[in-house]
Amino acid sequence: MDVKQKIIDAVKVAAESAISEGVLKSTGELPEISLEVPPKKEFGDFSTNFAMQTAKIFHTAPRKIADEIKSRISEEWLEKIEIAGAGFMNFYLKADVIYSELKNIFDELENFGQLPNKKNIPIQIEYVSANPTGLLHVGHGRGAAAGSAIVNILRAAGYNVESEYYINDAGNQMENLAKSVNARYLELLGQPVEFPENGYHAVDIIDTTKKIIERDGDKYLSLPEDERLKVLEDLAYADKLAELKKDLANFQVNFDVWFSERKLHPDKINDAIKVLRERGEIYEKDGALWLASTKYGDDKDRVVVRENGVPTYLAADIAYHKDKFERGFSQLINLWGADHHGYICRVKAAMSALGYNADNLKILLLQMVSLYRGGELVKMSKRTGESITLRELMEEVGTDAARYFFLMRSIDSQLDFDLDLAKKQSSENPVYYIQYAHARICSIFRQTAEVGLTVPDAPKFSMMTTAAEIDLINKIFEYPDEIEKAAAEFAPQRIARYVYDLAAQFHSFYRDCRILGVDEDLAKARLALVKITAHTIKHALNLLGVSAPTSM
RNA sequence: GCGUCCGUGGCUCAGUUGGAUAGAGCAACGGCCUUCUAAGCCGUGGGUCGCGUGUUCGAGUCACGCCGGACGCACCA
Structure with missing residues (x-):
């Protein structure tokens, strides 16, 4: 303010x-x-x-x-x-200060919640980045919800942000995908087959294979094994990536850039290693190339190129982050699952070794999710016997509830996700509580429209003097500050809590302050306040990627 | 063993870069619908903030040490 x-x-x-x-x-x-x-x-x-x-x-x-x-x-x-x-x-x-502040918001309501642009600092945030070898599970879902909400919040706070998904499409896992689909392909076409040792057993691999057979039939049977593997890899990869994008889009998650790891092979990786070598950060031992990461606080030095000449995952990651810095971002943010925390030190060490300021790479860790149904921990999907997918979660509780539940806790806290609560259509469920406030407001506007009551250009805000009105106004004033803090702390749960509190404040107002049946000027002032409230609730829900229904 | 995160009412969690009497929701109990959605509102009870020491005018918050839980510690990705 x-x-x-x-x-x-x-x-x-x-x-x-x-x-x-x-x-x-x-x-x-x-x-x-x-x-x-x-x-x-x-x-x-x-x-x-x-x-x-x-x-x-x-x-x-x-x-x-x-x-x-x-x-x-x-x-x-x-x-x-x-x-x-x-x-x-x-x-x-003085009381009239509140009213003139409110008038300022009212006059530029469409912009309320969008903070002024911060100069410079182009930020890039990478999140989800799951391998394109299967379906997203609930852990990815939390990452997707948190990452997309953080992007929305940073943008609302005035930062220039680009979001990116790193597709790990160049390592062993792609070979395993190909072998797995190949095995299913032969199996489904009645050929004798031995399932690969490190293959993916999940049913979605069978689905992918069935799609290939439906479209192309058995035409790849006649190919030599290595050629068939290559063809099936491409087809399976395309299908898996499409499924990934579809699930994410349904989950209100969209990326500006999809970055293929293949783009790093081999030139960018060789280049990164060359630079490291020139800087004296690489040495050879036991036939492999090692990064002297202990110089920068790592526990041990790390292999970047194996004896057989194949670069490690770390080598690709070094090249990838080097590429990000070279694209001109001054602040990089990675959102990783907490199970990758041991990896932070070596990546940061590599950035230091390359001469970048490792502090400009911020790695956020997301703690694990546990699902509960009927008070019992749910580990596996009943349907597939595999871990629960994001798709199943969306089908069971809906996108809005899933997103809100993922976002209502700090990313640092392990999340106990109560499936029963998320499905409940009652006040126990915070998502419905907030959405109900928005729907109620929309209903007020339908009612007032019928009697010809509309929001004036210059409402007499000073007529609102009851505690419920002043409290609601003050809550609205807090919103820009809340966005600023949520952005600074990468803390979507702040917005989740704020919008809940705002809804609660509105529900109290609704009880105490009627619009129909009171003095016309007062009614119009209240209607204007309600309009501001609706905008703020909807804006905050949008930041979280949750919808604001007009009726329930 | 080392590292990261967590430990706050019965349960799930907030707690504003150290501030005033630690807050919500659920669960429990008691009230409120002839008027804009009761998917709502109002009220009551419930806490040695895991334990200890330290820093400070002031610690749930910071430091150190324990205890308990989760997750990691690859020439896998």
């Missing part, structure tokens, strides 16, 4: 003048003034702990400092300043 900055400035000016008058003697640099919304209404609209933080610098008791600052602030939009507790300064705004 504008007011927030005005208060900060006023405190700063007051402190400086107290210093120049010699009343306060500074023995160090003043800290940044932080202004927060106090935990209780009685503590005013905003408060700062500035006096407590500067007690040491001024060699003065906090309450005395607060007193001196307070006596030097006289803004006509301030109702009063109170000094409380150990030295908190609580600011109380």
